[in-house]
Structure formats: structure tokens, C-alpha cells
Amino acid sequence: MRLLLLSNSTAPGRRYLEHAAGALGDVLSGVRRLVFVPFALADHDGYTARAAEALAAHGVEVSGAHEDDPIKLFNSAQAVFVGGGNTFRLLRELYARELLAPIRDRVAHGTVYIGSSAGTNVACPTIRTTNDMPIVQPPAFEASGLVPFQINPHYLDPVDGDTHMGETREERIEQFLEENDVPVLGMREGTWLHREDSSLALGGATAGARLFRRGAEPEEIKPGADLSGLLETVGRYR
Amino acid sequence: MRLLLLSNSTAPGRRYLEHAAGALGDVLSGVRRLVFVPFALADHDGYTARAAEALAAHGVEVSGAHEDDPIKLFNSAQAVFVGGGNTFRLLRELYARELLAPIRDRVAHGTVYIGSSAGTNVACPTIRTTNDMPIVQPPAFEASGLVPFQINPHYLDPVDGDTHMGETREERIEQFLEENDVPVLGMREGTWLHREDSSLALGGATAGARLFRRGAEPEEIKPGADLSGLLETVGRYR
Numbered sequence: 001m002r003l004l005l006l007s008n009s010t011a012p013g014r015r016y017l018e019h020a021a022g023a024l025g026d027v028l029s030g031v032r033r034l035v036f037v038p039f040a041l042a043d044h045d046g047y048t049a050r051a052a053e054a055l056a057a058h059g060v061e062v063s064g065a066h067e068d069d070p071i072k073l074f075n076s077a078q079a080v081f082v083g084g085g086n087t088f089r090l091l092r093e094l095y096a097r098e099l100l101a102p103i104r105d106r107v108a109h110g111t112v113y114i115g116s117s118a119g120t121n122v123a124c125p126t127i128r129t130t131n132d133m134p135i136v137q138p139p140a141f142e143a144s145g146l147v148p149f150q151i152n153p154h155y156l157d158p159v160d161g162d163t164h165m166g167e168t169r170e171e172r173i174e175q176f177l178e179e180n181d182v183p184v185l186g187m188r189e190g191t192w193l194h195r196e197d198s199s200l201a202l203g204g205a206t207a208g209a210r211l212f213r214r215g216a217e218p219e220e221i222k223p224g225a226d227l228s229g230l231l232e233t234v235g236r237y238r
Numbered sequence: 239m240r241l242l243l244l245s246n247s248t249a250p251g252r253r254y255l256e257h258a259a260g261a262l263g264d265v266l267s268g269v270r271r272l273v274f275v276p277f278a279l280a281d282h283d284g285y286t287a288r289a290a291e292a293l294a295a296h297g298v299e300v301s302g303a304h305e306d307d308p309i310k311l312f313n314s315a316q317a318v319f320v321g322g323g324n325t326f327r328l329l330r331e332l333y334a335r336e337l338l339a340p341i342r343d344r345v346a347h348g349t350v351y352i353g354s355s356a357g358t359n360v361a362c363p364t365i366r367t368t369n370d371m372p373i374v375q376p377p378a379f380e381a382s383g384l385v386p387f388q389i390n391p392h393y394l395d396p397v398d399g400d401t402h403m404g405e406t407r408e409e410r411i412e413q414f415l416e417e418n419d420v421p422v423l424g425m426r427e428g429t430w431l432h433r434e435d436s437s438l439a440l441g442g443a444t445a446g447a448r449l450f451r452r453g454a455e456p457e458e459i460k461p462g463a464d465l466s467g468l469l470e471t472v473g474r475y476r
Contacts, residue, residue, distance in 0.1 A: 012401040042416045086413050128373055131404055134366050135414040136476060141375045154404040163250040165427055166369055166392040175324050176373040178280045189403055238374060 001107060002027055003146055003195040005123055006116040007153045007187035009084050017054040023192055023203055027112050028058045033077040037065045039093035040085025040118040047083060070099055074106050084117025087130040091122055092138040104144050113146055117153045124150050125235055129176055129184050147195065148233040155186030155210060177214045182235035186210040191223065200227045239345060240265055241384055241433040243361055244354040245391045245425035247322050255292040261430055261441055265350050266296045271315040275303045277331035278323025278356040285321060308337055312344050322355025325368040329360055330376040342382050351384055355391045362388050363473060367414055367422050385433065386471040393424030393448060415452045420473035424448040438465045
């Protein structure tokens with residue numbers, strides 16, 4: 001199983017996916033055709049064209065999952081890329097088009113999975129740690145479970161002196177842990193996770209990630225850190 | 239029908255509910271007993287004690303909805319106050335304890351409704367415009383519908399020069415409007431809505447609110463503005 005899970009797709013002042021070009025090149029070696037899943041945004045054609053342009057540099061031909069029978073597309077591709085946007089809209093469409101099980105199955109049999117932001121959220125057991133607004137109601141919060149723990153993309157540290165009274169990201173994750181006993185990896189922007197079968201490592205920006213577990217102090221994770229132990233997680237959701 | 243819907247419960251540097259003491263005093267005139275609904279936070283006793291302390295200044299005796307049969311409590315009270323915290327957790331409990339219909343019924347028959355933050359979200363037709371993390375899954379996103387439009391509490395303006403790549407609040411609400419044709423009132427912190435039957439007005443901080451409608455430029459709303467027209471909303475949810 002080969003996964004690349006990006007916190008975010010675009011770094012400030014850089015082109016779409018440019019900041020992760022090296023990591024993308026690694027997981028896309030040997031990939032000629034890729035299915036892009038654009039359902040987190042409203043404009044499927046425009047979003048697919050943007051992904052196709054960014055991935056052309058890697059010699060990859062891109063089809064949108066909305067353009068043909070997606071199962072046929074999956075079967076002729078060596079990779080699937082689930083783009084970011086709104087996680088609730090994305091998951092609703094994955095259920096409506098019955099794509100969760102086929103994605104899980106193809107990835108188990110060697111298809112490369114790339115996700116960014118919402119596409120990373122739906123690689124978790126549930127979308128319970130998304131930052132997105134619940135603009136539509138998917139039939140369930142369960143997602144594809146390509147990793148057995150939760151990820152919070154676009155992780156943001158509390159800002160000293162901020163007078164806004166909404167919860168900080170850390171407070172939101174602590175509320176998640178009050179209800180669920182599952183580790184949450186808060187991935188700062190510019191970072192990614194790379195899974196090869198039973199091996200899992202953090203890559204990308206030096207800012208790294210922050211790992212939250214019930215009953216423990218949060219732990220700073222630096223790029224290069226071996227996180228394979230997280231793949232042993234047995235989560236308990238309420 | 240008498241409602242007071244607060245964007246937030248606590249202003250920076252002030253005590254719980256202190257910034258809204260005047261508006262609370264107005265709607266609580268004639269109220270001797272109030273039921274506090276603490277289910278948005280994990281600590282029901284502690285949260286109810288905090289509300290009781292803040293409302294003692296208004297001569298109001300407070301019971302927690304978890305302390306006794308809530309229907310009995312509602313029937314002996316002249317007001318219900320739904321406190322903030324996590325909207326998904328709150329709504330799950332309102333379904334599990336079968337409280338949505340009784341609240342709707344009591345408020346239609348004259349019980350004062352006060353909500354802050356998550357308690358304001360659940361006064362809308364759905365929780366689709368909450369800012370909270372979906373830490374648990376309620377059986378549905380439909381809420382009590384005490385107003386027929388959507389509210390986004392703790393509304394935040396985009397920050398110039400911010401390099402964070404997550405969506406701004408305005409972008410999130412625009413995504414909501416792509417899927418649903420329902421007005422969204424983005425209530426900046428320190429503001430509140432006051433409904434008396436068919437009359438609705440914005441109160442509180444001079445920053446005011448921002449009203450979003452599908453296909454229209456967002457509109458700035460100042461405190462004192464008459465928003466009664468919003469009570470005629472016929473929303474279309476996807």
C-alpha cells in the first residue's frame with residue numbers, strides 16, 4: 001500500500017502542488033495514468049484541468065472521476081488523487097457514487113493514493129477531524145480508513161494575544177479526544193505523510209506536526225520521523 | 239416568540255455573559271426559573287454552575303437540563319438557555335434525549351429561548367453553518383428552526399496578508415451557498431439577534447454582522463438594523 005497524504009495542496013506564493021513536487025515525483029514513479037477525484041469542489045471540470053496541468057510535469061495522464069465510469073477509470077490507472085475542498089461535500093459524493101469500497105480495494109491491491117486536505121481527511125477512518133463547514137450531510141462520517149488514526153490537515157498553532165473567542169485548533173482536538181480514543185496527527189501546512197505498506201513517515205516542512213492522544217501531552221513530530229507505530233492504532237469512536 | 243441569540247458567550251477580558259448583560263436583562267424580565275442546556279461541553283455540572291452564577295445577577299434560578307426530567311423542568315421554567323461548546327455534541331444529545339420538539343413547542347408557547355454560539359447554531363433550521371469540528375455524528379443536521387435562516391456565529395473577516403491556506407470564513411459560507419439557497423447571517427463577536435414574534439433586530443457590538451445570499455454581494459448589517467424580513471425566508475437545502 002502506497003499513500004501520500006498532504007496537509008495542503010498549495011503553499012503561499014507557489015503553484016498548485018509545487019511545494020510537494022519531490023514527494024509526488026517519488027510516489028508517481030511508474031504511474032502513467034491517474035484518476036483525479038474533484039468532488040470536494042463544485043467545478044469538477046475546472047478542478048480536474050488544474051490537477052492535470054500540475055501533474056503533466058510528472059508525465060502522468062489525468063482523468064476526472066466524473067468523466068466516465070469511475071470503476072473503469074480506476075482499473076486502467078495506477079494512481080488515484082483525491083483533491084481538497086469541502087470534506088462533507090466530498091464524502092457525500094463518495095457515498096452517492098459508491099466509491100469508498102472500490103478506492104479501498106484498489107489501494108489495497110497497489111494503486112497509489114494521493115490526498116490533499118479534504119482528500120487526506122477521507123483517507124482516515126472518519127472525517128471527525130476535518131476543519132470544514134458541514135455544508136451538506138453525508139450519510140455517515142465513516143470514510144475510507146486507509147490509515148487507522150485521525151489527521152487534522154492545515155494544523156494551526158494557537159496565536160498569542162488573539163482575542164477571537166472561538167476555540168483554538170488544539171481545543172477542538174481536545175474536544176474530539178473527550179469523545180473518542182483515537183490519536184490525531186495535526187499536520188502543519190507544507191507537511192505530508194508517506195506510507196509504504198507497514199512503514200509511515202512524516203515529510204515536508206520543518207514545522208512538522210503535533211500528535212495528540214487522550215490523556216497525554218501533545219507531542220511534536222519532526223520531518224523524517226518514523227510514525228509506523230501509528231499504523232497499529234485500534235481506535236475507539238463514540 | 240422571544241429569542242436572544244448571541245454570537246458568543248464571553249468577550250475578551252470580561253466575565254461569562256457580562257458583555258450581553260443589558261440584552262439578557264431585557265429578555266429575562268419576568269423570568270424566575272431557567273433551564274440551562276449544558277450538552278455542548280463535557281462537564282455538565284460545572285457548566286451549569288457557571289451559567290447559574292452569571293444569571294444570579296438577573297434574579298434567575300437555574301437548573302441543568304441533565305439534573306431531572308427535562309420536560310418537567312421546562313414546564314416549571316419561563317426560559318431555556320442553550321450554552322455554547324461543540325455543536326455536533328450538543329445536537330447529538332438533543333436528539334438522544336428527544337429535546338428538539340419540546341424546546342420548539344415550549345418556545346412557540348412563550349418560553350424565552352437564549353442561545354450562545356452552538357446554542358445559536360441549533361436555533362437555525364440546520365447546523366450546516368457551524369464552525370465546529372464534527373467530533374461526533376448526530377443522527378441528522380436538522381435542528382430546532384426557531385429562525386428560518388442560517389447563522390454563522392463568531393464570524394471572522396478575512397485577514398490581509400494571512401498566509402494560512404485554509405478557506406476563509408467567507409469562502410466557507412460561499413461553499414454553503416453553492417449547495418443551499420438559504421441566507422446566512424455572519425454574526426461578528428459581541429453581536430446578538432433579538433426576536434419578538436415577527437420582529438427581528440441585530441444588537442450588540444458596532445462591528446455588526448455580514449449577510450450572505452446566493453447570487454448577491456454580501457451586505458453589512460449594523461446594530462439596530464431591522465432584520466424582520468429574514469423571518470420570511472423559505473430556504474432550499476440540498
